Amino acid sequence: MPPVTPELISPRSARVLAARRLARRNFRGKERLFLAEGPQAVREAAAHGDSLAELFATVEAAERYADIVGEARDAGARIHLADEQVIADISTTVTPQGLVGVCRFVDTPFEDVLAARPRLVAVLAHVRDPGNAGTVLRCADAAGADAVVLTDASVDLYNPKAVRASVGSLFHLPVAVGVPVERAVDGLRSAGVRVLAADGAGAHDLDEELDKGAMGGPTAWVFGNEAWGLPEETRALADAVLRVPIHGKAESLNLATAAAVCLYASARAQRASGGCRSVTES
Numbered sequence: 001m002p003p004v005t006p007e008l009i010s011p012r013s014a015r016v017l018a019a020r021r022l023a024r025r026n027f028r029g030k031e032r033l034f035l036a037e038g039p040q041a042v043r044e045a046a047a048h049g050d051s052l053a054e055l056f057a058t059v060e061a062a063e064r065y066a067d068i069v070g071e072a073r074d075a076g077a078r079i080h081l082a083d084e085q086v087i088a089d090i091s092t093t094v095t096p097q098g099l100v101g102v103c104r105f106v107d108t109p110f111e112d113v114l115a116a117r118p119r120l121v122a123v124l125a126h127v128r129d130p131g132n133a134g135t136v137l138r139c140a141d142a143a144g145a146d147a148v149v150l151t152d153a154s155v156d157l158y159n160p161k162a163v164r165a166s167v168g169s170l171f172h173l174p175v176a177v178g179v180p181v182e183r184a185v186d187g188l189r190s191a192g193v194r195v196l197a198a199d200g201a202g203a204h205d206l207d208e209e210l211d212k213g214a215m216g217g218p219t220a221w222v223f224g225n226e227a228w229g230l231p232e233e234t235r236a237l238a239d240a241v242l243r244v245p246i247h248g249k250a251e252s253l254n255l256a257t258a259a260a261v262c263l264y265a266s267a268r269a270q271r272a273s274g275g276c277r278s279v280t281e282s
Helices: 014-023 025-031 039-047 059-064 066-074 084-090 110-115 130-142 160-166 181-190 206-211 255-271 276-280
Strands: 033-037 052-058 078-082 099-104 120-124 147-151 175-179 194-198 219-223 240-243
Touching (some): 014 033, 014 099, 025 033, 033 160, 052 066, 066 078, 110 147, 110 181, 120 255, 130 147, 130 160, 130 255, 175 181, 181 194, 194 255
Parallel strands (some): 052 078, 120 147, 120 219, 147 175
């Protein structure tokens, strides 16, 4: 079999330049396209309807991940074989894995999130670090959440670091973006969802709330900024402000860890006898 020659040799190719520009938020918004790097993200993008528009791959990666390239082609994506320098120029990581997908925006209108009558939602209010945002999204996916909402004060969902940190979860559950926090809280409450703010200074303890059996209903968790948590005006919007108990000597938990604890607490309560999921899924 003759050797495969990369199609895109020059980093100055029009397709390469267009993909490189997607590292910048203004171009992502204009084109409604973003980058997904690595085999896991590309595989999930290919499985998510028509999300994957293009795939750039080195010859080595195309051979190693032939199944993923095949899935991308079957999904209608345009495949570009490229040399390693081209992939390095497109990639936003230090050590590219040889696959970079160009994907169409996948966010969901907030009204559609509400219409689906969600039972577990993560609301990211004032979250500015893209790695944390992506990790919370991944935690929400793992806990079986029905949606994630990013407020207008939070980081861009399609920031390459956020996409990487989600490890494909971005394609698994509805995510609404740019929602004012007041609108998010009011909308969720109107949909029958109890809104809880997670804050280290909360007046109530998560364990106490679980012991009271108060966590089994539809719930939205509001998570705040990594450094200063939630402002008072945001905490005041919630039905209750809960803190994760610190039983040891640690000063606090980071955002993603606290989010995982809260979301899994709700998930377990909802699946227990009498919880909203055990009733609706039985």
